[in-house]
Amino acid sequence: MKTILFWICEELPLSLWKPENLISCYMRCFRRLIYCAEYACCPHYFIPENNLFGNKIHGKAQKLLLNRLYILNSYGWQCILLSDQISKLYAVPSDSSMETSYSYPKSVQxxxxxxxxxxxxxxxxxxxxxxxxxxxxxxxxxxxxxxxxxxxxxxxxxxxxxxxxxxxxxxxxxxxxxxxxxxxxxxxxxxxxxxxxxxxxxxxxxxxxxxxxxxxxxxxxxxxxxxxxxxxxxxxxxxxxxxxxxxxxxxxxxxxxxxxxxxxxxxxxxxxxxxxxxxxxxxxxxxxxxxxxxxxxxxxxxxxxxxxxxxxxxxxxxxxxxxxxxxxxxxxxxxxxxxxxxxxxxxxxxxxxxxxxxxxxxxxxxxxxxxxxxxxxxx
Structure with a gap:
C-alpha cells in the first residue's frame, strides 16, 4: 500500500490531496492494489525493475488473496473497521452469550x-x-x-x-x-x-x-x-x-x-x-x-x-x-x-x-x- 501510494501521488495532481478527498483517494489506492494482485505486478517505487509481487503470489495463494481483497472492497472505506491494527472489534455475535458486547449500541438504538x-x-x-x-x-x-x-x-x-x-x-x-x-x-x-x-x-x-x-x-x-x-x-x-x-x-x-x-x-x-x-x-x-x-x-x-x-x-x-x-x-x-x-x-x-x-x-x-x-x- 505504501508503494502504491507513492505511485498514485505521482499520478494525481496535488490539488486532489485534501482532507475532504481522503476516502476517494484511499479507495483509489485500494483498487490499484487489487489490480496489482490480479496481474502479480507491483513495481518498487525507487527501483521499478524490482517487482514486489514477482514469484510471490500465484495459483491458489493469488486466488485466496484476490478473494479477500474483493470482499474488503465490497465494504468500501468501512473495510478498515475489520483491521486488527485499528481496534480489537467485537465479532458479530453468533449466540446469546455474546449479546452483552452490544449493550452500548442497543442503548444508542x-x-x-x-x-x-x-x-x-x-x-x-x-x-x-x-x-x-x-x-x-x-x-x-x-x-x-x-x-x-x-x-x-x-x-x-x-x-x-x-x-x-x-x-x-x-x-x-x-x-x-x-x-x-x-x-x-x-x-x-x-x-x-x-x-x-x-x-x-x-x-x-x-x-x-x-x-x-x-x-x-x-x-x-x-x-x-x-x-x-x-x-x-x-x-x-x-x-x-x-x-x-x-x-x-x-x-x-x-x-x-x-x-x-x-x-x-x-x-x-x-x-x-x-x-x-x-x-x-x-x-x-x-x-x-x-x-x-x-x-x-x-x-x-x-x-x-x-x-x-x-x-x-x-x-x-x-x-x-x-x-x-x-x-x-x-x-x-x-x-x-x-x-x-x-x-x-x-x-x-x-x-x-x-x-x-x-x-x-x-x-x-x-x-x-x-x-x-x-x-x-x-x-
Whole structure:
C-alpha cells in the first residue's frame, strides 16, 4: 500500500490531496492494489525493475488473496473497521452469550427512537421545562455538565422563531452587530449534531443572498452525510454495531457522540430564516440531505446556473429514492413535495406533477401536505 501510494501521488495532481478527498483517494489506492494482485505486478517505487509481487503470489495463494481483497472492497472505506491494527472489534455475535458486547449500541438504538432528537419542534411549555432542566444542571457539579449544557444551549440557539428580522448590514453599526450575533448563535447551533447547524448557517447566507458562501457551507454539510452516520428512527447495521463498540466511541459521552455521528433534522419555522420557496410546506422538519440538495438547487437557481440546478434536483431525486437518511413515509412524502417545488420553479410541470402525486401517496394528509393544493393548481 505504501508503494502504491507513492505511485498514485505521482499520478494525481496535488490539488486532489485534501482532507475532504481522503476516502476517494484511499479507495483509489485500494483498487490499484487489487489490480496489482490480479496481474502479480507491483513495481518498487525507487527501483521499478524490482517487482514486489514477482514469484510471490500465484495459483491458489493469488486466488485466496484476490478473494479477500474483493470482499474488503465490497465494504468500501468501512473495510478498515475489520483491521486488527485499528481496534480489537467485537465479532458479530453468533449466540446469546455474546449479546452483552452490544449493550452500548442497543442503548444508542433506543435513543435514536426516542423524542430526545426532536426537541427542536417542542411546544412552548416543553421549552420552559427544558429551560428549568438547564438551570438545575448548571447548579450541579457533574463532570459531564459541559456536554449537557452545550447540547441544550445549541438547540436553543437554533430556534428560528427567536430571531428578529435582519435589515441591510450596510446601514449602520447596530445592524452590523445584529448580523454578527446571528452568525455567533448559528455557530453555537453546530454543537448538537453533525449537520443541521451547518445547514442552518447555509440558510442564513442564502437569505442574505450570499449564494457562493451558502454553497460552500452546503458542500461541507453534504460531506458529513457519510454511511456510518446515525439518524432518527434508523436500524443499526452490523457496521454501526462494530463502529459503536470502538473504544473511542464507547468512552464518549452521548452528547459528544451526537456531534460526531448524528445527522439531525433541519427544523425551520415560518420566520426570518425560512426560504420563501418553503413557506407553503406545512411541516417544518426536513431530512438533512434532502434539504441540503434543495438549498443547493435554490442557490444555483438564483445564480442562474441552469445545469447545476438540474444536477441538484437529480441528486435530490436519487437521495429520496434511495431512502438516504430518510426514515418513514411521512418524511419521504415531504421530500417528494420539496422535489416537486424545485421542478415547478424550473417550469417542468409534468415532473412536478409526478412528484406531488408521489408525495400524496406517501403522506395522504390533505391538512398537512401542501402537495394536494399544488397538484390541484397544476391540473
Amino acid at each position: 433506543r435513543l435514536l427512537n426516542s423524542d430526545m432528537l426532536i426537541l427542536e419542534t417542542a411546544t412552548n411549555p416543553f421549552k420552559f421545562l427544558i429551560e428549568r432542566v438547564i438551570y438545575k444542571v448548571l447548579l450541579g457539579k457533574s463532570s459531564t455538565i459541559k456536554y449537557i449544557y452545550a447540547y441544550y444551549m445549541s438547540i436553543f440557539c437554533g430556534q428560528s422563531d427567536r430571531y428578529v428580522p435582519l435589515g441591510d448590514i450596510s446601514c449602520n453599526t447596530s445592524t452590523y452587530k445584529e448580523y454578527n450575533t446571528y452568525i455567533s448563535a448559528l455557530l453555537l447551533y453546530t454543537r448538537h449534531d453533525a449537520t443541521s447547524g451547518w445547514l442552518m448557517l447555509s440558510t442564513f447566507f442564502y437569505k442574505r443572498k450570499q449564494y457562493h458562501t451558502a454553497l460552500h457551507n452546503i458542500q461541507y454539510s453534504v460531506l458529513k452525510c457519510t454511511p456510518e452516520k446515525l439518524y432518527y428512527s434508523m436500524q443499526l447495521s452490523d457496521i454501526h454495531n462494530a463502529l459503536l463498540n470502538l473504544h473511542v466511541f464507547r468512552n464518549m459521552p452521548i452528547v459528544q457522540l451526537w456531534k460526531f455521528l448524528l445527522v439531525g433534522f433541519i427544523c425551520i419555522r415560518k420566520s426570518e430564516l425560512q426560504p420563501d420557496e418553503l413557506q407553503t410546506v406545512e411541516r417544518n422538519r426536513f431530512p438533512p440531505i434532502v434539504y441540503a440538495h434543495f438549498l443547493r438547487f435554490l442557490c444555483h437557481y438564483h445564480l442562474k446556473n441552469s445545469r447545476q440546478c438540474l444536477d441538484s434536483l437529480k441528486e435530490l431525486q436519487f437521495t429520496i429514492e434511495g431512502n438516504y437518511f430518510t426514515s418513514g413515509d411521512v418524511f419521504k412524502g415531504i421530500s417528494y413535495n420539496i422535489l416537486g417545488i424545485g421542478f415547478q420553479l424550473l417550469g417542468y410541470r409534468e415532473a412536478a406533477r409526478q412528484s406531488f402525486i408521489q408525495s400524496i401517496e406517501l403522506f395522504p394528509n390533505e391538512k398537512h401536505n401542501s402537495a394536494f393544493r399544488k397538484l390541484s393548481l397544476l391540473n
